[in-house]
Amino acid sequence: MGAPDVQAPPLKAYPVIPILQADAMAGSRPYVAAEKLNEAIGFPGKLVDGWQAKAVAKLGELRDRYRSLRVFLDACVHCGACTDKCHFFLGTGDPKNMPVARQELVRKVYRRYFTFAGKHFPKLVGAEDLTESVLEDWYRYFNQCSECRRCSVYCPYGIDTAEITMAAKEVMDSIGMGQKYTNEIIGKVHKIGNNLGLPGPALLDTLQTLEEEVKEETGQDVRFPLDEPGAEVLVVTPSADFFAEPHVFSLIGYAKVFHAAGIRWTLSSHASEAGNFGLFIGNYDQTRRIAMRVREAALELGVKRVVVGECGHAWRVAYSFWNTLIGPFDFLDARHPVPQHVCELTYDLIRRGAITLERERNDRRVVTFHDSCNVARASGMGGIPRGQFILPRAIVRAACTRFHDMAPETIHENTFCCGGGGGLLTDELVELRVKGALPRMEALKAVVDEHGVNFMATICAICKAQFAKVLPYYKFDMGMVGGVHQLVGDAIVLGRND
Amino acid sequence: MSALTLVYAGLFYAATAVFVVGLAAKIAGYARTPAPLRIPTTPAPRTRAGVVGRMAREVLLFESLFRANKWIWLFGWLFHVALALVLVRHLRYFTEPVWPVVAIAQPFGIYAGFALLAGLAGLWARRLLVERIRYISTWSDHLMLALLILIAVSGLMMKYVAHTDIVAVKAFVLGLMRFDLQPLPADGPLLVHLFLVAGLMAIFPASKLLHAPGVFFSPTRNQADDSRERRTVAPWAAGLEKK
Ligand code: SF4
Ligand code: SF4
Numbered sequence: 203m204g205a206p207d208v209q210a211p212p213l214k215a216y217p218v219i220p221i222l223q224a225d226a227m228a229g230s231r232p233y234v235a236a237e238k239l240n241e242a243i244g245f246p247g248k249l250v251d252g253w254q255a256k257a258v259a260k261l262g263e264l265r266d267r268y269r270s271l272r273v274f275l276d277a278c279v280h281c282g283a284c285t286d287k288c289h290f291f292l293g294t295g296d297p298k299n300m301p302v303a304r305q306e307l308v309r310k311v312y313r314r315y316f317t318f319a320g321k322h323f324p325k326l327v328g329a330e331d332l333t334e335s336v337l338e339d340w341y342r343y344f345n346q347c348s349e350c351r352r353c354s355v356y357c358p359y360g361i362d363t364a365e366i367t368m369a370a371k372e373v374m375d376s377i378g379m380g381q382k383y384t385n386e387i388i389g390k391v392h393k394i395g396n397n398l399g400l401p402g403p404a405l406l407d408t409l410q411t412l413e414e415e416v417k418e419e420t421g422q423d424v425r426f427p428l429d430e431p432g433a434e435v436l437v438v439t440p441s442a443d444f445f446a447e448p449h450v451f452s453l454i455g456y457a458k459v460f461h462a463a464g465i466r467w468t469l470s471s472h473a474s475e476a477g478n479f480g481l482f483i484g485n486y487d488q489t490r491r492i493a494m495r496v497r498e499a500a501l502e503l504g505v506k507r508v509v510v511g512e513c514g515h516a517w518r519v520a521y522s523f524w525n526t527l528i529g530p531f532d533f534l535d536a537r538h539p540v541p542q543h544v545c546e547l548t549y550d551l552i553r554r555g556a557i558t559l560e561r562e563r564n565d566r567r568v569v570t571f572h573d574s575c576n577v578a579r580a581s582g583m584g585g586i587p588r589g590q591f592i593l594p595r596a597i598v599r600a601a602c603t604r605f606h607d608m609a610p611e612t613i614h615e616n617t618f619c620c621g622g623g624g625g626l627l628t629d630e631l632v633e634l635r636v637k638g639a640l641p642r643m644e645a646l647k648a649v650v651d652e653h654g655v656n657f658m659a660t661i662c663a664i665c666k667a668q669f670a671k672v673l674p675y676y677k678f679d680m681g682m683v684g685g686v687h688q689l690v691g692d693a694i695v696l697g698r699n700d
Numbered sequence: 701m702s703a704l705t706l707v708y709a710g711l712f713y714a715a716t717a718v719f720v721v722g723l724a725a726k727i728a729g730y731a732r733t734p735a736p737l738r739i740p741t742t743p744a745p746r747t748r749a750g751v752v753g754r755m756a757r758e759v760l761l762f763e764s765l766f767r768a769n770k771w772i773w774l775f776g777w778l779f780h781v782a783l784a785l786v787l788v789r790h791l792r793y794f795t796e797p798v799w800p801v802v803a804i805a806q807p808f809g810i811y812a813g814f815a816l817l818a819g820l821a822g823l824w825a826r827r828l829l830v831e832r833i834r835y836i837s838t839w840s841d842h843l844m845l846a847l848l849i850l851i852a853v854s855g856l857m858m859k860y861v862a863h864t865d866i867v868a869v870k871a872f873v874l875g876l877m878r879f880d881l882q883p884l885p886a887d888g889p890l891l892v893h894l895f896l897v898a899g900l901m902a903i904f905p906a907s908k909l910l911h912a913p914g915v916f917f918s919p920t921r922n923q924a925d926d927s928r929e930r931r932t933v934a935p936w937a938a939g940l941e942k943k
Binding site: 219267273278279280285287297303304317319326351353354355358376384452479486487490505522523525527529530540579580581582585590615 | 732733737738742746762764765767772776831843908914918919923927929930931933934937938
């Protein structure tokens with residue numbers, strides 16, 4: 203593995219549903235977490251004795267904990283409506299990447315151990331023992347689901363394969379079959395405070411460098427404060443924003459927005475990560491503990507507002523789960539949404555005329571917008587219906603002159619995943635990631651050809667990293683992808699409020 | 701009382717018991733299980749009233765399925781609407797005097813019988829012909845379609861091929877409901893029809909037919925987009941907070 207010689211599938215002019223290619227992706231398998239990694243976050247180090255019984259018991263426990271799982275395991279009628287909705291199926295043709303087939307991997311085990319029909323007539327209803335080969339299939343194919351929820355949009359019962367995937371991952375973690383990339387990151391966030399393992403002093407250094415760079419570029423004292431008590435706003439952002447490109451351009455964008463609007467803000471070294479990989483492994487307690495750092499940091503710094511940077515799954519956790527996991531937020535200013543997305547903040551400032559954007563500064567760009575799954579299908583914005591689609595686009599349009607949406611069946615709630623979400627953003631899965639990006643690349647190609655689009659804005663760190671990696675496979679420039687606040691940062695007028 | 705009547709009476713009491721108890725247990729299970737986190741598939745309505753609307757569109761019009769696949773929607777919706785009409789038509793066997801709505805629905809019920817068959821045939825054709833759907837089909841999926849088709853065919857036969865004494869059938873049904881058994885006519889299609897219906901009722905709580913109650917409990921469809929306003933800590937999760 204390592205850096206396999208991956209061929210991107212050809213881009214077709216219009217989407218074609220592939221014919222089935224059994225086991226096409228059976229070789230795709232992320233590294234299993236080493237003992238130390240698993241144990242560091244409270245999971246058994248390696249496959250436990252009696253794993254089969256323990257896994258079945260865990261599945262039963264989860265069924266009693268989550269109504270979603272319980273209903274979804276029963277309700278599927280095999281209608282097939284979801285079969286052509288997953289980007290991983292469309293990109294690979296592997297039938298086990300059809301959402302319903304992916305669910306069946308768990309459902310057949312559930313039937314065997316928990317239902318009358320499966321106990322007595324396993325062949326008839328497609329029930330199967332949890333054998334080693336079934337577990338192996340779980341490990342492979344639940345690590346080929348980015349938990350993007352596209353399938354749940356189309357299922358007549360709203361069955362969300364992501365919920366099944368999370369349950370399967372939680373079962374696997376509980377018997378020592380954790381995935382390396384995800385569990386390593388969870389370990390880092392607990393130990394160091396962010397997914398990239400960037401310690402406090404290094405962070406301070408990075409931020410100071412950024413201050414100097416922006417000063418040089420603009421002549422303004424745009425600040426990047428860290429751990430400043432008494433700031434009004436705590437910004438929690440994906441740690442990639444601190445040094446990876448194009449992410450850092452968005453961080454510069456946030457800083458300029460705060461500067462121009464005259465709002466005192468700060469980052470926190472304790473909560474120097476918005477991402478929350480606890481979500482990806484479906485683990486409530488991990489998700490809660492990772493989120494808790496944000497509450498602690500907000501209290502300690504005495505801020506009035508918490509703003510979340512450009513990160514899709516982080517926004518899902520913040521918007522949909524924080525209130526339940528780490529609320530109530532009665533110590534924050536209730537006049538602002540809690541938590542608030544940085545797009546909500548910027549949109550509001552633009553509307554009130556508190557900041558000014560000069561769209562012409564982005565004239566070299568022809569922009570499109572990629573809706574990130576977790577923002578599109580698992581959150582909202584602005585407190586208005588479909589706000590998660592409206593606000594980012596409104597900001598992009600305010601920041602540049604030329605904007606073109608991709609085809610309607612590939613945006614908004616129909617958006618295609620970048621192919622890297624859900625804990626798959628690791629090198630050994632590059633083949634999967636390239637192929638999974640196919641539907642998005644086809645939609646992008648159409649606007650590139652028709653309108654000369656040369657910039658795809660998005661508000662997710664995983665999307666940015668994934669696209670930067672896979673765009674070249676499709677003969678696009680990796681610099682085409684960037685953040686919405688990168689555009690804002692380039693267009694914003696500084697120095698008016700001084 | 702003939703042995704046949706007794707057997708069928710017993711069959712229906714047993715099937716009804718399995719249906720009611722089994723379904724109640726399943727529904728209780730869904731209702732009791734907490735939904736610890738807000739997971740509506742967004743964009744989702746922001747109010748309860750909005751959720752009722754979304755659910756109504758889902759249940760009455762199959763909104764999501766329509767967006768997903770027009771063929772499956774066409775056949776599936778045709779089948780379900782026809783089934784609903786046929787069931788309404790059948791209420792005449794259970795009501796005395798027959799309710800006015802049921803009386804009005806009678807002629808439609810007959811056409812619905814054919815529409816129902818057409819829908820089922822379409823669904824089965826897709827299951828057999830579309831590679832992706834064939835791949836995910838189990839034996840039970842095919843048998844379920846066969847069962848429904850046989851029920852429909854045996855039912856239509858009583859109308860068009862071998863007339864059954866429906867007055868006697870109604871007496872039998874009302875007798876069952878009043879625990880005052882009346883003789884059941886010994887007609888082939890009728891016996892097949894009733895036997896299969898009893899079978900369908902009995903397997904309902906142990907089969908994919910659970911999609912019917914399930915859809916109402918689906919968190920991605922029945923939750924409002926109100927997570928920033930409401931906390932939803934599940935009892936088991938509250939335990940974690942104390943740690
Ligand atoms: S959640 Fe997304 S990646 Fe997973 S099965 Fe559904 S469509 Fe595919
Ligand atoms: S759309 Fe829903 S019910 Fe139909 S096969 Fe897929 S998961 Fe099952």
